[in-house]
Amino acid sequence: MGGRGPKRELAEKIAGEITLSGDPGATLRKWRTDFDVSQTDLAGELEVSSSVISDYESGRRESPGIGVIKRLVDGLLAIDEQRGGDRIRQYGRVLSAGFESDVVYDLREYATTYHLPDVYESIEATEIAPGSTDRISGHTVINSIEAITRLSSEEFFRLYGQSTNRLLVFTGVTRGESPLVALRVVNPTPNAVVLHGLEADDLWEHAADLARIDGYSLAVSTVPLEEMLETLATIE
Structure with missing residues (x-):
């Protein structure tokens, strides 16, 4: 910097x-x-x-x-x-992680771990498939199209910040196929994934199966992006 x-x-x-x-x-x-x-x-x-x-x-x-x-x-x-x-502070975290702010909207580490269902409730997310753990210690919110088209697999891994024990939110999603397929080539995967912008009924039919195979919790949310970012910003 x-x-x-x-x-x-x-x-x-x-x-x-x-x-x-x-x-x-x-x-x-x-x-x-x-x-x-x-x-x-x-x-x-x-x-x-x-x-x-x-x-x-x-x-x-x-x-x-x-x-x-x-x-x-x-x-x-x-x-x-x-x-x-x-x-x-939000943009500072994104910039210091080496990303553009039109790719990564926020990247944050928490002081402690949080119960994932509580975080889901706060951002009005509906869980589609449960993961192997229900605790997270950070989050990253990304523009799914920009991230998938512009980031290398190495850069994609850096979205995890200090730990994969986090919530990864893909925004601007229509079906969920592209982000979930992209996650298949990056190991390990995050603890939880939220596909933002679509209802459960519009979700790609194989989405839940991929989440179960890789062991992460999968959820969807349609809460306005600014509201989601503001809610996540209150987590310390």
């Missing part, structure tokens, strides 16, 4: 994405909503009117220069720090 720390790393990443984007306003809006910051809150932090933020995001104002982008990014990070710094 070059000693700059996650805040500076993240600031440079956001500013770079906005600057290089073909639609800077849309990219700014993506990051603002990702930080769960309203246009009003960001405007208040920067001491401008909400219409200024709205005009940048809609493209009614010409693309912001680097000075304006820096102020916007610093404003987002300042608001996050005022709220406790959860987003900065």
